[in-house]
Amino acid sequence: MTRSIAISGKGGTGKTTLTALMIRCLLERSAGPVLAVDADANACLGITLGVEPEGTIADLRDDVLNQKTPLSQGAGKLKLFEMGCEQLLTESKGFDLLTMGRPEGPKCYCAVNNVLRSFLDRLSGSYGWVITDNEAGMEHISRRTTNNVDGLFIVGEPTRVGIVTAKRIIELIATLPISIGQIGVIWNRTGKEVDVELGGAVNLGSVPHDEEVFNLAMEGRSVFELDAENPALKAVATILNEKLNLAQRT
């Protein structure tokens, strides 16, 4: 059974960092193969995971749509796109990375997006976990590119602005006809517990600010180089082990 988690939140709160830490924790507890999806137009998850993406879905989409040969018209084009998607999966130890790339331009993308959706649905079934790092803000939720996930984790700053932002995301989700098993907030860069009323969401806990994590990013190194006893890594492991209550999807 596949479980899917999407990470959301304001810019710079630590979405990509926590996504990568979660992936390392899941791999360490042998939770089955993981599909990491980088859905941020400014793709950085690969760097944090120490993987060089093969390419992006966006580049592939444009290449295929711009091809003028008769072989690549209509259905042929869609087949070409589907085959290309498969090749964009970047394989690494225990996980694969799929990088979406920049958002769509003004063309009509309905047909390729249908192919992409069914490719992603089919692909997801081969993994124990699908973890998606999203762009900052609420666009991906209102555009409904984040749809029907088992867990939506909002990474928040433990400040007044951070709390208001997390609550806005929770309120937005409540207005949309999408199915999300568990909505949770992770407070990043604080050692303190943040005790606020979150409406329909769960307080998943806090991840401390950690110099080793910060230095990794400064030096462009991956989360797999962190010490096993690293406090931020351990905090993420605790959240995954103790607080996760994902609805079972079939």
Ligand SMILES: Nc1ncnc2c1ncn2[C@@H]1O[C@H](COP(=O)(O)OP(=O)(O)OP(=O)(O)O)[C@@H](O)[C@H]1O
């Ligand atoms: N717990 C932490 N301890 C130390 N540094 C952290 C921590 N979490 C994140 N950072 C640092 O904060 C910066 C922003 O983190 P990150 O890129 O993960 O945020 P983001 O939410 O993905 O940003 P964006 O909105 O631009 O995608 C990075 O330099 C990262 O190393």
Ligand SMILES: [Mg+2]
């Ligand atoms: Mg990011």
